[in-house]
Amino acid sequence: MPTPLPPFDPKQAAGFFFRHGHTGWLGLRYSDHGDDWVELELPWREDLLGEEERHVLASGPIISLLDMASGMSIWTASKVFSPVATLDLRVDYQRPARERSAVKGRVECYRRTRSAAFVRGIAYDEDPADPVATMAGVFMTIARDPRSASQA
Numbered sequence: 001m002p003t004p005l006p007p008f009d010p011k012q013a014a015g016f017f018f019r020h021g022h023t024g025w026l027g028l029r030y031s032d033h034g035d036d037w038v039e040l041e042l043p044w045r046e047d048l049l050g051e052e053e054r055h056v057l058a059s060g061p062i063i064s065l066l067d068m069a070s071g072m073s074i075w076t077a078s079k080v081f082s083p084v085a086t087l088d089l090r091v092d093y094q095r096p097a098r099e100r101s102a103v104k105g106r107v108e109c110y111r112r113t114r115s116a117a118f119v120r121g122i123a124y125d126e127d128p129a130d131p132v133a134t135m136a137g138v139f140m141t142i143a144r145d146p147r148s149a150s151q152a
Helices: 012-016 021-026 057-076 146-151
Strands: 029-033 036-044 050-052 054-057 084-095 105-112 116-124 133-141
Touching: 012 021, 012 029, 012 057, 021 057, 029 057, 036 057, 050 133, 057 105, 057 116, 057 133, 084 116
Parallel strands: none
Antiparallel strands: 029 036, 036 105, 050 054, 084 133, 105 116, 116 133
């Protein structure tokens, strides 16, 4: 009889996710989570600048931060790590991040259907009430947990 899988834990998963691949290269860090949201941090780094003369993180790494926080919020809300694919991710920039500041991305999964998950969130540097960007996204979800295949 297969052993039930533990619920998805974003703090524990971050230890694995952020050691490898693109998220590892970006240096993403886990900050906090709730029942349906996750907050990650993108540390300031000189090689992630959009313009050499301005010491502000570029938009691309911030989009990656929000995309990863979106997936992790979906897994946190569903309690299951299963494949998701970004169908739509809209990021509206409100202002540049402050110079030499890390940016946090906080994303909530507010609705899940059989095949889709809907998320919304913000990127901010100092005050969540003064966001760098707001975002909304839709992800395709796949119902089966791939870890269960090895236990069948």
